[in-house]
Amino acid sequence: MSDTPDSAVRTYIEEHRDAFLGDLAEWLRIPSVSAQPAHDADVRRSAEWLAAKLAETGFPVAEIWPTPGAPAVFAEWPSGDPDAPTVLVYGHHDVQPAAREDGWHTEPFEPQIVDGRMYGRGAADDKGQVFFHTLGVRAHLAATGRTAPAVNLKLLIEGEEESGSPNFRALVESRAARLAADAVIVSDTGMWSETTPTVCTGMRGVADCEISLYGPDQDIHSGSFGGAVPNPATVAARIVAALHDADEHVTIPGFYDGIAPLTDAERELIAELPFDEASWLTTAKSYGTLGEAGFSTLERVWTRPTAEVNGIGGGYQGPGGKTIIPSSAQLKLSFRLVAGQDPDHVEKAVRQWVAERIPAGVRHEIAFGAATRPCLTSLDHPALQSVVRAMSRAFDGQKIRFTREGGSGPAADLQDVLGAPVLFLGVSVPSDGWHAPNEKVELDLLLKGVETTAHLWGDLAAALR
Structure with missing residues (x-):
């Protein structure tokens, strides 16, 4: 029997797994720390590396976009279908500072694979989650027999997110015509846990x-x-x-x-999550909760x-x-x-x-100071439902739940300037240690991200027509 699309995707990913991880490790060795001027050349080298790798992946357009600070990378792969929707993927290639004396068990810019995890600065935040799109689009093509993605696919990978994205909005405004899209996918986020796959629907x-x-x-x-x-x-x-x-x-x-007040359905979806307040307080280094009356802890952090x-x-x-x-x-x-x-x-x-x-x-x-706008995507938006279906396929039919982010980020600038809904697709988990010593990514979950994107482009092509 010939491969089904799902099995064809997994077969392709498995066959190219080692090369994919080798390339990711090579990228992680570039210390693209945007907050430290001594690494300005490394941030530039990171952008050049990514642009070259995207061209090698098959993107016919892969450009470095300068800013008054660190450079961004833009790539584009037209579908060839005049009716195909356009999707823009956002992420960042700069990373937080890291040094062995901070408490790392290994050199932070010499990635190591131990017990199914890749350790290294940027493994989860955000190089790993940017890079899974390269293997994902190739698996999408291999499984469908296409020569171009089912959507007009664009990538914008900035180089200053870890420094507060000071030039990002101006870049988006100046390049708005090139960045125009029907939906934006942000791959700079995560899931609730290893066993509870989730999709984020908004940020404050x-x-x-x-x-x-x-x-x-x-x-x-x-x-x-x-x-x-x-x-x-x-x-x-x-x-x-x-x-x-x-x-x-x-x-x-x-x-x-x-x-707008929270609906009963939204509150029920938040209540479904396996939230342990005592563990949350331990993470918060706090000894008690306090907040707006009438709302749960998660509701306070995400929706108020x-x-x-x-x-x-x-x-x-x-x-x-x-x-x-x-x-x-x-x-x-x-x-x-x-x-x-x-x-x-x-x-x-x-x-x-x-x-x-x-x-x-x-x-x-x-x-x-300059404000960052909130962003929120409706639970019934067709693009969000596409992300949910694609992730569910990657996670063997498991129910995908919903979260929000209490923090803020540049995703709202994309929504504000481009007028497109923002969807979040990430597979990092809290134990990955973003910004902390010994940052890592779970390789099984990273490949689930690859698989999700392989299914996503065809689903979005149908959902957004």
Whole structure:
């Protein structure tokens, strides 16, 4: 009997497994640490290596796109079908700093395979999850007999994600016509666990600000002037205390504008996950949970906005006492945002709320950084259902569950600029140790990622027509 498409995919992957892992190890040996200027040439070399490998894979277009910082890689492989949808894959080729003395058991840029795991910086975050697309598209072609993917396939692999993607949005805006797509696949994410395959459906956005409060022109004697002039440190404390009410709701008027309430179905899907709060607290290095009343821990982290105090300071901090009224105080606040919230609206609301709490005799300045928008894909979107079906095939029919990410990332820029839904496809698991010593990737799961992409392009071609 001839191979079925599923078995043909697995046969092809198994036959090319060793070469694939050898190539990945070669890429991991390039220390593309974008945060360290000493590695600028390595980040460039990483981009050049990837562009060459994508051309070798079969992409007729593989280009290095410069930015004011580190270069990105763009590749394109047209389907040849005028009715085929276009899909853009996002990932990054830069990595976090790593050194043996940080606690690595091996040299971080000399990858090792031990007990079915590949150890090395970038193995999971994000080179391994970028690279599985190369073998995946070749397996897709081999199993279907096609000479080009079933979709118009594009890749955008940036080189500054680990440095905060400072030039990413400008790059996307300037190249929007080349990047136009019907759907975006982000392969810079993970699954719930080794035994619970999941698809992420969204990420929170973030806005942050620094508030400076100025009172007297210099520190002054608290005995001579205390109780008769305003104290900027006290004002800072009152602002912090007023951020939340007794139920941990954010008190800023208009902060929650635009947020759609969680549906019963969404809450049930979150509750299905095998969440162990005690283990989660251990990971959090915390001794108790606290958050907005009426929501579970996962709901708070994934689906609700936050207002957090990241730093507070002012006045004397040295040993012993110093009886002064300080001349200034500072606050650093951040706001995680969820779908429906507009960062510009939140910024205006925060500015007005703070201004209303500044007494006469205190001057304040407030500065916001560049905001990242939240992104969320509807559970019934056809592209998301394609990802679920493809992953289920790779995981032998296992039920695919849904998660969200509490953090933020550049995926929202792609959704915002290109107007395309963002889907998340990753096979990394929490034990992979992103950003930590001894980062690794589970090879069985990495090959499941390969298999998922091999099935995905045909499914998306049908779903998005």
